[in-house]
Amino acid sequence: MKQYTYFKPEPGAPAPLEKSIFHTVRFNEIDVMRIVWHGHYVAMCEDARMALGDSVGLGYGDFFKHGVLLPVRQMHLDYLSPLVYGHTYEVKARLFYTEAVRLNVDFTILDEQKKVMARGYSVQLLTDMNQQVLFERPAFYEEICQAWKQGTLKRP
Numbered sequence: 001m002k003q004y005t006y007f008k009p010e011p012g013a014p015a016p017l018e019k020s021i022f023h024t025v026r027f028n029e030i031d032v033m034r035i036v037w038h039g040h041y042v043a044m045c046e047d048a049r050m051a052l053g054d055s056v057g058l059g060y061g062d063f064f065k066h067g068v069l070l071p072v073r074q075m076h077l078d079y080l081s082p083l084v085y086g087h088t089y090e091v092k093a094r095l096f097y098t099e100a101v102r103l104n105v106d107f108t109i110l111d112e113q114k115k116v117m118a119r120g121y122s123v124q125l126l127t128d129m130n131q132q133v134l135f136e137r138p139a140f141y142e143e144i145c146q147a148w149k150q151g152t153l154k155r156p
Contacts, residue, residue: 006076006121007096007104014149016094016106019052024088035082041118042075045107048093049122052105055155057144058095066140069131070103070124077120083109089117097148101126101134 005016023044031037053059063070083089089109096104102125109118126134126141137145147153 004106004108004116004119005094005096006106007098009096010098012149013097014151016096017052017056017148017153018092018094019048019055020090020092021048021051022088023047023091025083025085027085030085033082035084038077038079041077041079041083041109041120044089044091044109045077045093045120045122048091048107049105052093052095056095056148056153057155058103058141062140063126063138066138067129068134068138068141069127069129071127071131072122073102073125074123075120076122077107077118079118081111081115081117083111083117088112090114097145101137 025036029036029040050059053062060070089111092108092110094106094108096106098104102123104121104123106121107119108116111117126138128134144153
């Protein structure tokens with residue numbers, strides 16, 4: 001499978017962090033056309049993004065504990081082929097390293113034969129609890145980024 005990304009790696013950036021989850025389409029997720037309603041794709045991507053964040057110490061709870069919120073600034077999805085009831089799909093999230101104070105995550109939804117069904121991305125800003133944008137990485141996030149860049153990032 002050819003990797004597709006919306007983000008260009010920065011010079012000297014480490015490889016993206018990656019996590020997959022698996023989702024079986026439930027009856028309540030299909031629409032009148034008998035395919036997954038487009039809005040549910042966002043929830044699938046969010047589930048993968050949360051699993052990825054939790055796996056490296058960058059989950060919502062980790063940021064919240066340090067007084068940081070992660071509002072979504074951008075969300076984009078390309079729907080390539082419909083998802084259908086009863087089938088299980090892989091939802092892959094990849095976090096891209098950036099010196100900017102934000103999280104760049106792309107998503108790929110694959111069927112059992114690894115056919116790309118949908119792909120997209122999200123950008124999340126880091127803010128304080130008053131939703132004021134941060135212009136510097138919080139110390140705990142900076143430590144994780146440095147370990148990631150040095151290849152010493154430990155997964156919880």
